[in-house]
Amino acid sequence: MNPQIQINLALILFLPWYLILAWLYWAFPRHPRTALRRLFDLASLAFTVLASAASMHWSYLVAAADASAGPIWRQILATSVSYGVFLAALTAAFAVRRRWVIAPQRASGAPASPHTNRSGHIP
Secondary structure: HHHHHHHHHHHHHHHHHHHHHHHHHOOOOOOOOOHHHHHHHHHHHHHHHHHHHHHHHHHHHHHHHOOOOHHHHHHHHHHHHHHHHHHHHHHHHHHHHHHHHHHHHHHHHOOOOOOOOOOOOOO
16 A cells, blocks of 8 residues: 555545534534634634644554554554544634634624524514
C-alpha cells in the first residue's frame, strides 16, 4: 500500500462520518445564525479537522515505533485517537459556541428566529 495512503487511512475511512457530524454541528441550532456564529463555526470545524489529522499522524507514528505492533494495530490506534480528538474538539466547540456566541445574543433580547417576535411567538 502507498505509504501516504497508509498514514491517512483512518481519515479517509472516517471522512463520511466526520462530514455528517460537521454538518450537524453547522446546522443546529438553526437560530440565531449571525456572521459571528458562522465565523466561529468555520474556525471550530477547521481546528477540529486539523487536530484530528494531527492526532492521527502522531498516534500512527507512535504505534510504528513499537516493533511488536503489527500494521493493523497502527491503523486501529490512529483511528481511535483521531476519532476521540474529533469528538472532543467538536463537543468543546459546541459548548463554547452555546455559551459565548448564542447565549449573549439571546440575552440581548434578539428573537431566536426571524419568524418569531421577542416573546417567542409567531406573529
